[in-house]
Amino acid sequence: MSSTNCKRFLVAKCVVLIKHRYIICQSNKVNKMKYHIGVCMFLAALHATSAVDYSTYPEVTRFREYVQINTTTGGDLEPAVIFWKKLAAAQNVSISVVELVEGCPIVILSWPGNDPTLSSVMLNSHMDVVPAVESDGWTYPPFSGQITSDGNIWGRGTQDMKSVAIQYYEAMSRLKAKGVTLERNVYMTLMPDEEVGAECGMIPFLQSKEFASLNVGVEFDEGTPYPVPFIPLFYQDKVVWQIQVDCYGVAAHGSTFPPTNATATGKCQNVINTLLKFRDEQYEIYTTAPETDAGVYTSINLNKINAGTANNVIPSHMSAVFDIRLGTKVNETSFAKQLSDWIETSDGNVTITYLLKNQQSPATLIGDSNPYWVAIAQAAQDLGITVVPLVPPGSTDARFVRLARIPAFGFSPMPMTELLLHAVNEHLSLETFLNGIDIYEGIIPAVANLSLSDVGAEPSVYVYDTNSS
CATH class of the missing domain: 3.40.630.10 (Zn peptidases)
Incomplete structure (x- = not known):
C-alpha cells in the first residue's frame, strides 16, 4: 500500500471514530471543547505523517x-x-x-x-x-x-x-x-x-x-x-451592525473632581455597562445554543475606545465602537429603538452613529x-x-x-x-x-x-x- 493510500485508509478509520465521539460530545460545551482539542491533536499527528510532494x-x-x-x-x-x-x-x-x-x-x-x-x-x-x-x-x-x-x-x-x-x-x-x-x-x-x-x-x-x-x-x-x-x-448569515457611541461632558484640569455623570467617561461608562449587561444575557443563550444555529443569539463586542488628549486633562469627549451581529429572528426596528432607549438613559449629551447597519438577511x-x-x-x-x-x-x-x-x-x-x-x-x-x-x-x-x-x-x-x- 502506498503512503498516500495508507494515509487515506487511516483517515477513513479515524473519521468513523471521530463521528461517533462527536455524537457523544453534544451533551455539553465542555465535552465539545474536549472533542475539538482532540480533533486538532489528531490533525496535527496526521499531517505530520505526510510524505506527498x-x-x-x-x-x-x-x-x-x-x-x-x-x-x-x-x-x-x-x-x-x-x-x-x-x-x-x-x-x-x-x-x-x-x-x-x-x-x-x-x-x-x-x-x-x-x-x-x-x-x-x-x-x-x-x-x-x-x-x-x-x-x-x-x-x-x-x-x-x-x-x-x-x-x-x-x-x-x-x-x-x-x-x-x-x-x-x-x-x-x-x-x-x-x-x-x-x-x-x-x-x-x-x-x-x-x-x-x-x-x-x-x-x-x-x-x-x-x-x-x-x-x-x-x-x-x-x-x-x-x-x-x-x-x-x-x-x-447573521448581519452586521456597528455603532459608535460618542459621549460629551465637562473638560477640566486633572486635579478637579466633577461628578462622574458629568464627565464624558462617566456617561460612556453608563452606556458600556448597559450594553455589556445585554451581552452577558446573550452569552447565556450562546452557552446552550445548538452548534448548528448561531442565529438564536445576538453577539456584541466593545472593540474600540478613544478618549483624552493629555494625562492631566479630563476629556470632554469619549467614543466607543461596538460590533453587533444580530440574531436571525431579531426585529430590526425594535432593536434600533432599544439601542436608542439605552442611549437616552445615560444622563444626556450622548449620541449614536451607525457605522454599518445591514438589513436582516433572509x-x-x-x-x-x-x-x-x-x-x-x-x-x-x-x-x-x-x-x-x-x-x-x-x-x-x-x-x-x-x-x-x-x-x-x-x-x-x-x-x-x-x-x-x-x-x-x-x-x-x-x-x-x-x-x-x-x-x-x-x-x-x-x-x-x-x-x-x-x-x-x-x-x-x-x-x-x-x-x-
Whole structure:
C-alpha cells in the first residue's frame, strides 16, 4: 500500500471514530471543547505523517501562485485580475472585468451551458484578504505560499478564501476536460471587498445590468473550516451592525473632581455597562445554543475606545465602537429603538452613529421543497461526505444575494480543519484542498443540470424571512 493510500485508509478509520465521539460530545460545551482539542491533536499527528510532494501538482501550483499575490483589502488588485485572465485564457473561457466603483474590479469567468434560457449557477468568492504582517508572529511570510513537509500550505487567504476560488476553477476545468455536459451557464465571480462590507463589490453588483444579464438562479459562496467530520452548509448569515457611541461632558484640569455623570467617561461608562449587561444575557443563550444555529443569539463586542488628549486633562469627549451581529429572528426596528432607549438613559449629551447597519438577511430554504438543496444533498451522499445545514456566527457576501431573493449556500469543503480565518499562521492541508476539488466536481453538475421542471423560473420561492421586521 502506498503512503498516500495508507494515509487515506487511516483517515477513513479515524473519521468513523471521530463521528461517533462527536455524537457523544453534544451533551455539553465542555465535552465539545474536549472533542475539538482532540480533533486538532489528531490533525496535527496526521499531517505530520505526510510524505506527498504536493509542489508537483499543477492545481497546487495555481493555488500557491494566487496566495502569493498580496490582495490585502484596499490594495491594488490588478495583479489578481491578471492572474485570473491568464487562467481564463488557459481554459478558453470568456472573462470580463466590471468596475462599478473606481479601484474595485469585479471579475467574471463564464462557463457556458447547453441552455442559456435557464437560470445560471453563480460560484462566488472574494479576492481581498485581511491584513497580515510577518512581524505579527507568522512562522512563514504570509504571502509566501510556503509548502511544508507535513503537507500544508501557509499564507493569508489559504482558508479565506482563495482555496475555494481555485477549487471552483479546477472543478470546472476538469468537467470541461471530461466533456461533462452542463445545462445551465456557470459563472465564477470574484469580488474586491468582502472583508470590509462589500460597498464597492457585491452590493452595487447586485444592482447592476451586468449582474442582471447573468440570470442567476442560485449562488455558492464561502463557508468555513471546522474541526468536525462534516462540512457546514450556510443557509443564512447573521448581519452586521456597528455603532459608535460618542459621549460629551465637562473638560477640566486633572486635579478637579466633577461628578462622574458629568464627565464624558462617566456617561460612556453608563452606556458600556448597559450594553455589556445585554451581552452577558446573550452569552447565556450562546452557552446552550445548538452548534448548528448561531442565529438564536445576538453577539456584541466593545472593540474600540478613544478618549483624552493629555494625562492631566479630563476629556470632554469619549467614543466607543461596538460590533453587533444580530440574531436571525431579531426585529430590526425594535432593536434600533432599544439601542436608542439605552442611549437616552445615560444622563444626556450622548449620541449614536451607525457605522454599518445591514438589513436582516433572509434564509435559503432547506428541505425537500428546494431542488437545489436536494441536488446538493444527493451529490454529497454519492461522494460519501456529510453536509450539515448551519447558521454561522458571522456573515459573507451571500447575505446580500439572499436579500436580492436569490437562494445562496455558503460552502467551503474543509472538514477536520482548524479554523484559522483571519488568524496569524493561516494554513490549509493540501490534501483537504485537493479533496475539495473532487467535491465541487460532483456538486456543481448536480446543481447545474437541474431542469426547468425541477426548479422553475422564479428563484425567490426558495428564500424566506425569519424575522418580523
